[in-house]
Amino acid sequence: MLLQLNNIFKWVNSGGQRIFLLKDINLTVEEGEFISIMGPSGSGKSTLLYLLGMLDGFDEGEYHFLEEPVHTMKEKHRSNLYKEYIGFVFQSYHLLDELTVWENLEMPLLYKKIGSAERKAKVADMLDRFNIVAKKDLFPPQLSGGQQQLVGVARALISNPKLILADEPTGNLNSKQGEEIMELFKQLNSEGVTIIQVTHSEKNASYASRVINLLDGRMI
Amino acid sequence: MLKNHLKIAWRNLRKNKGYALINIGGLALGFAITLLIGLWIYDELSFNKQHSSYDRIAEVLQNVDFDGTIETWESQNYPLGDALRTEYGTYFDEVVMSTYPRRSIFKHGETVIGELGSFMEEGAPAILDLKMIHGNKDSFGDPNSIFLSATLANSIFGAENPLGKSLIMNNETSLKVAGVYEDMPRSSNFRDEAGYLGSLDLLMIGAGPNKKGWLNNWLMVFVKMAENVTVEQASAAIKNVKLNNAGEKELQSNPQLFLHPLSKWRLYSHFENGVSIGGRITYVWLFGFIGAFVLFLASINFINLSTARSQKRAEEVGIRKVIGSSKLQLVRQFFMESLMVVLLAFFLALLLAQLALPLFNEITQKDVGILWGHPMLWVMFLVSVGLVGILSGLYPAFYLSSFLPIKVLKGLPKSAAGGNVRFRQALVILQFVVSVTLVIGTLVIYQQIQHVKNRSLGYEVEGLVMVPMQTDEVKKNYEAFRNTLLESNAFLEIARSESPVTNTWYSDFDFKWKGKDPGFRDNIFRGLVNHEFGETIQWSILKGRDFSKAYATDSTAVILNEAAVKYMGFEDPIGQIIEAPWGEELTVIGVVEDMITQSLYESNKQTMFRFDQYQQANLMNIKLNPNTDVTEAMNQLSAVYKQFNPNTPMEYTFAEDQYAEKFAFEARVGKLSGIFAGLAIFISCLGLLGLASFVAERRTKEIGIRKVLGASVSMLWQMLSKEFIGLVLLGSALAIPLASYMMQQWLNDYEYRTEISWSLYGYAALGAVLVTLLTVSVQTLRAAQNNPIKSLRTE
Structure with a gap:
């Protein structure tokens, strides 16, 4: 078991009223799963995703990640945990525009204080694997959306995470580019990486082995 | 990691060249001005300090009373020297009378040269701290011989050793050169007086009773105090020397003698009613304040501009955190960045200052250079770079790095980034208080100079x-x-x-x-x-x-x-x-x-x-x-x-030319304050620009909505500019009483002075408003012209 959510509630207080963002979420994710989270706008998909990624908190319930209780952890411990095991992919890529493709990929390794030789090897390997060696010295704005997202996925993968969280990874791409990314996810999943993605598209959702539907913060 | 940080910082600068230019340029300008003012102050404060008996040299002055007005005179009479020596010898190692500098003509062979110098008594070498090149200090005082400065000796005798050679002074007196001394340093009050040194005894040969009497004040008297004697003790002792010797009847003006120490000659030589009330020291303080203010303005500006752009960096912070950066690493990155930029600015400032030195020296009539080897420069370097670097890094380092990535990545509410608007507004007001004050000051100085220039001379100076x-x-x-x-x-x-x-x-x-x-x-x-x-x-x-x-x-x-x-x-x-x-x-x-x-x-x-x-x-x-x-x-x-x-x-x-000399000092101060005022305005405009771009960015969405609803560019421009005009008017309103008080104080030093007219304040405020409009319009027009679809869709 990779992670488990028990009776998770998340709310905000607005004008004397409590508005629930997530209500009583129970979810178990095994290693190697590929899950799509679906639902209309405002149903809490992204909130759930970032909660899983430990970037966002919750108000009630328990969250265990690799048997460790996330809900009782200190912030520092929590961030170490997600840095170690989780990679993020965003709809708008969120690459650092001032860094080249190579440097963007290198960044997470630098933060992990990995030695120069190993860094080079890993980055070169990743460029090779994603077929973007020719682009290594370009800056993100010089790439197409699909290529940028490719770099985004590569960056998420470079520190060998167990889990990839993707927030509408194809939302800014045309259908052909989107398809390529989905194929890539499928392949990664077959290599053993657990993937949870938020998507609007039925077609993309169908790449997953399991689909979770949310409505008004509730799993249905 | 360090390399990576620097790389990002450098690329950020290159990407926003215009912004980098005004940000670094503005700070560099501030540093450069402060550096120049610092050099000026240093030079003023170290005046005469090279003298080996700096603490023991003094001049004997007298306060004389003419029907209630006490005047302080430098000039003394001939018998005073002997009186001081015989009656108060224990207080002084040397008492030396000297003429005012006078021009003499020296002839040797075919060479004829006129030069300023003085005739002094035997102890002169000790008073002047002469550094001999040829000859012996002790030989000074013989009426048949003369000492020459190195420059004068060189222009009369060339390369040959002048010792023992003879020359003719003023076509009548033959004198032997008994010594050659190094030229007095520029930072010495004695510089003008010491092209040559002759013996006072020579002038006294055949002098009439008028020159020798107690009534004729035509000499200066310098003393070197004995060790362990204070200025106060000696002053108290010699107070009534003239009265005691010449009798009160002959000296109705009740002369009271006192010592004015060397350490005060340069900066504290303005006397009113017999008391030293300062002098040039006023300007040292004034320029010191201006320098500190300019540095303050420039630093605040730099911080203001840097942090106004933090919004852009918030996203970067989010990404970095998500891909594994710790808070500490981010803090370090932002500090590194701001230190790098401040360092760049500082080196640019050194370059600017070096380039401006000739002009600066011309205006100030000085001969200062950047003291590369002086520890003060590097202390200032460390303090200012450290302080500005840390202060400008503080905000992004701690505020931004504390953002939860989820917030910034999901799209930050615009008001959250960039800090407090009120704080920025207060800074702009402060900047304009300073700038408008300087502008008014400059205008008043010029008005006063015009006023005295227009004064009827009563004679024709032309030709x-x-x-x-x-x-x-x-x-x-x-x-x-x-x-x-x-x-x-x-x-x-x-x-x-x-x-x-x-x-x-x-x-x-x-x-x-x-x-x-x-x-x-x-x-x-x-x-x-x-x-x-x-x-x-x-x-x-x-x-x-x-x-x-x-x-x-x-x-x-x-x-x-x-x-x-x-x-x-x-x-x-x-x-x-x-x-x-x-x-x-x-x-x-x-x-x-x-x-x-x-x-x-x-x-x-x-x-x-x-x-x-x-x-x-x-x-x-x-x-x-x-x-x-x-x-x-x-x-x-x-x-x-x-x-x-x-x-x-x-x-x-x-x-x-002599007439022009009368307001040369005022003209110089006016020119300097004009330059400072211009630069202060310029730096303040950078601050405005920063605030304007910040506000424009903050209100992008509002502008977009207003445009969709039908607002024209000129309406938006008005709306955005009005706010700034208010700030500047407030700044001017605060500056006017401040400047008016300060300048009235300054004018009070002049018996013949101009009236500060109200229109002058009006012009200063109007000028500030116009400059503001011009500066702010650069930003507001751009914001107002943006396609609203763009700004609305970024949400």
Whole structure:
């Protein structure tokens, strides 16, 4: 078991009223799963995703990640945990525009204080694997959306995470580019990486082995 | 990691070149100004400090009382030196009397050179801290020998050793060179006085009782105090030396002596009512404040501009955190970045300062250089770079790095980034308080200079050339020289006088006249002139007549100025008899319109123009014909002069230049404050630009919505600009009372001063508003012209 959510509630207080963002979420994710989270706008998909990624908190319930209780952890411990095991992919890529493709990929390794030789090897390997060696010295704005997202996925993968969280990874791409990314996810999943993605598209959702539907913060 | 941080910082700068330029440039400018002001202050404060007995040298001054007004005089009389030596010898290692610097002409072989120097007593080398190149200090004081500065020795003797060589001074005295000393440093009060040093004894040979008496103040007295004697002790001891020796009856003005130490000569030499009330030190403080303010403004600006852009960096912070950066690593990154930028600015500032030095030295009349080896420079470097770097890094480092990535990645509410608007507004107001104050200050200084320039002089300064008669040759040939000159129509008139009309300093006291209150202690300035003087300077006689050759009795005639008539209380001045302190009876033959013969900033002083019956006046005043070319006339003049006086080089001054000297200092201060005001405005505009771009960015969405709803560009421009105009007007409103108070204080130092007009404040505020509109419009117009779809869709 990779992670488990028990009776998770998340709310905000607005004008004397409590508005629930997530209500009583129970979810178990095994290693190697590929899950799509679906639902209309405002149903809490992204909130759930970032909660899983430990970037966002919750108000009630328990969250265990690799048997460790996330809900009782200190912030520092929590961030170490997600840095170690989780990679993020965003709809708008969120690459650092001032860094080249190579440097963007290198960044997470630098933060992990990995030695120069190993860094080079890993980055070169990743460029090779994603077929973007020719682009290594370009800056993100010089790439197409699909290529940028490719770099985004590569960056998420470079520190060998167990889990990839993707927030509408194809939302800014045309259908052909989107398809390529989905194929890539499928392949990664077959290599053993657990993937949870938020998507609007039925077609993309169908790449997953399991689909979770949310409505008004509730799993249905 | 370090490399990566620097790389990001560098690429950020390159990507936003315009922003980087104003941000770094503005800070560099601030640093450079502060550095230059710092150098100026350092130079002022270290003046005279090279003297090896800095703490023990002093000058003897006296406070004299003329009917309630206490004046502080530097000049002393000849017997004082001996009195101090014999009666108070225990207080002093040396007492040295010195003449005021005077020009002498030296001849050796074919070389003839005029130079300023002084005649002093034996102890001079200790007072001046002479550094000998040739000869022995102890040999100074022999009336038959002379010491020369290195520069003068070199221009007379060239490379050869001048020791023991002889030269002729002023075509009459043969002197042996007994010593050559290093030139006085520029930062020494003695510099002007020490081109050569002769023995005072030489001047006293054959001197009349007038020069030797207690009444004639014509010398300066310097002392080197004995060890363990304080200025206060010695001052208290010598207070009544003159009264005790000369008797109160002879010295009605109640002279009180005191010591003015070397450490105060440069900065604290302005006396009022007998007490030192500062002097140049005011300007040291003033410029110190300006420097600190400019640095403050520039730093605040830098911080303001840097942090206004943090919004852009918030996203980066989110990404970095998600991909594994710790908070500490982010803090370090932002500090590194701001330190790098500040470092860049500092080196740019050193370059700027170095480039501006020649101009700076010209304006300030100094010879400063960047003190590369001085620890102060590097302390300042560390402090300012560290402080500004840390302060400007503080905000992004701690505020931004504390953002939860989820917040920034999901899209930050615009108001959350960039900090408090009120704080930024307060900074802009403060900046304009400072800038507008400086602008008003500059305008008032210029108005005051214009005011004194427009003051009626009472004589014609244009085309008046003054040539000193330095040797007997010139005096002997005066009449013939004058007649020859007048043959040419390039010259209108030539006359002799004791003092230049622009600087009449000599005074006499203890006159007697009908109706004088017996207790009245008088002091009347003296113009010793000959027949043609009035004609030459074109003064205007109001009553009576000018001196004339037709009246033999004019040898004891005097002409009073209006101030003197009032001072002496004459109802009908013509024909009044005045008894001089030396016994002569003088007759008033005329009254002349008041002339500015001293300071432009003071009221006219009572002056008595006396006919020069013994031909003591040694200055030729030559009036050029305004219709002749000046160069042409000067060529003629020097040719005729040379023909009559082959052994005396001609030296000349234009009265106009001396007149300009009177406000040279004010003009210099005005120029400096003008430059500072301009730079302060410039730096403030950078601050405005920063705030404007910040506000425009913050209100992008609002602007977009307004545009969709039909607002025109000009309406939006008005809306966005109005806010800034308000800030600037508020700043100006605060600056006006501040500036008005400060400038009124400054003006109060001048007896003859301008009124600050209200329109001047209006112009300053209007100027600030216009500059603001111009600056802000760059940003607001751009924001107003943006396509609303773009800004609305980014949400």
